[in-house]
Amino acid sequence: MAWTFVQKLFGAKGSKGEAKNRLQVVLVYDRLGLSADQMDALRKDIMETISRHISIDPEGVKIDFQHEHSLPEVVINAPVRRRAAS
Amino acid sequence: MGGRAIVVTSGKGGVGKTTATANLGLGLAREDRKVVMIDGDIGLRNLDLIMGLENRIVYHLLDVVRGRCQVRQALIKDKRFPNLSLLPASQVDQKEDISPEQMRDLTAQLKEDFDFVLIDCPAGIEQGFRNAIAGANEAILITTPEVSPVRDADRVIGLLQQSIGDPRLIINRMNPEMVKKEQMLNQSDVLEILAVPLLGIVPEDEEVVIAGNSGAPVVLNERSRSGQAYRRIVQRILGEDVPIPELNGNVGFIQRLGKLFFGR
Numbered sequence: 001m002a003w004t005f006v007q008k009l010f011g012a013k014g015s016k017g018e019a020k021n022r023l024q025v026v027l028v029y030d031r032l033g034l035s036a037d038q039m040d041a042l043r044k045d046i047m048e049t050i051s052r053h054i055s056i057d058p059e060g061v062k063i064d065f066q067h068e069h070s071l072p073e074v075v076i077n078a079p080v081r082r083r084a085a086s
Numbered sequence: 087m088g089g090r091a092i093v094v095t096s097g098k099g100g101v102g103k104t105t106a107t108a109n110l111g112l113g114l115a116r117e118d119r120k121v122v123m124i125d126g127d128i129g130l131r132n133l134d135l136i137m138g139l140e141n142r143i144v145y146h147l148l149d150v151v152r153g154r155c156q157v158r159q160a161l162i163k164d165k166r167f168p169n170l171s172l173l174p175a176s177q178v179d180q181k182e183d184i185s186p187e188q189m190r191d192l193t194a195q196l197k198e199d200f201d202f203v204l205i206d207c208p209a210g211i212e213q214g215f216r217n218a219i220a221g222a223n224e225a226i227l228i229t230t231p232e233v234s235p236v237r238d239a240d241r242v243i244g245l246l247q248q249s250i251g252d253p254r255l256i257i258n259r260m261n262p263e264m265v266k267k268e269q270m271l272n273q274s275d276v277l278e279i280l281a282v283p284l285l286g287i288v289p290e291d292e293e294v295v296i297a298g299n300s301g302a303p304v305v306l307n308e309r310s311r312s313g314q315a316y317r318r319i320v321q322r323i324l325g326e327d328v329p330i331p332e333l334n335g336n337v338g339f340i341q342r343l344g345k346l347f348f349g350r
């Protein structure tokens with residue numbers, strides 16, 4: 001963060017970092033080559049698996065691919081439901 | 087057996103395949119190798135024009151495949167190097183008018199007579215691509231250091247790995263000034279992303295455009311920087327261990343400060 005700021009200040013940092021990062025992310029998707037059907041199946045399996053243990057909002061499950069720390073990774077977000085007061 | 091069949095591919099169009107094929111063909115011929123270049127871009131032929139051989143075409147690739155003439159009748163000999171020939175594409179036919187099997191047979195036949203068969207691949211990953219790679223045992227992949235060409239190059243690497251294996255990469259139109267300002271992906275960025283062996287870097291050079299005007303590719307121009315880059319690539323194709331200089335401009339003050347304090 002601080003370093004990005006210093007670079008901005010001196011106008012040294014161009015846009016190539018952004019290019020590289022966006023490429024790395026899009027290539028995670030491209031290389032997996034998942035179809036819409038396969039993505040749906042993955043989402044469904046994840047929903048079912050988590051729901052067996054904790055109560056989540058099935059509509060809110062999000063699957064993202066990203067490239068962090070030089071590694072491709074899949075990130076799954078599932079909003080946990082508050083237990084209803086009984 | 088016989089010669090080496092090398093296809094020049096890219097995925098994304100307009101990144102320099104035809105220019106590279108012409109320069110590598112001439113460069114290898116300069117080194118006394120017997121070379122034939124096949125224009126694989128049926129319907130959009132250009133290699134003849136870039137080579138300055140457009141006025142001498144009688145027969146083309148599809149005439150050979152259809153048995154209208156012998157291969158040697160269709161080959162155009164380069165006046166500059168008698169050991170260099172071009173097999174032109176047809177301008178009126180389509181990529182679908184020839185099959186991968188026919189290309190494989192033709193390439194095999196040419197390999198018996200030539201040290202190098204260079205195949206200029208059309209843009210895209212459809213039939214024209216499948217035809218061009220069918221007879222090749224090696225692939226050269228051209229990209230420019232921009233997001234779309236690199237993405238398409240990655241797709242082509244995946245396809246090549248299923249048949250020929252890893253291609254060797256040429257990064258074309260590198261602009262050292264932009265790399266210096268971090269406005270352009272540099273050599274290590276592209277290599278980190280694509281993870282294939284590097285064959286060479288060709289700088290952005292207006293001489294390439296001038297060479298296109300006259301049909302005398304830059305590899306013949308002793309003073310041109312891109313010509314020098316192609317001559318070095320030719321040496322590497324011939325198995326010589328020629329170092330690849332990084333075209334990074336001079337590393338600026340802020341970058342050095344960053345390395346010192348932040349390690350990047």
Ligand SMILES: Nc1ncnc2c1ncn2[C@@H]1O[C@H](COP(=O)(O)OP(=O)(O)OP(=O)(O)O)[C@@H](O)[C@H]1O
Nearest residue numbers: 099100101102103104105209259289290291294295
């Ligand atoms: N190193 C370079 N410096 C400057 N211009 C270049 C360089 N390399 C290629 N060009 C220019 O880029 C353009 C496209 O080159 P070329 O026709 O070789 O690409 P291509 O990949 O064969 O295109 P296509 O996919 O349409 O077959 C040409 O106008 C050429 O002059």
Ligand SMILES: [Mg+2]
Nearest residue numbers: 103104127132
């Ligand atoms: Mg071309």
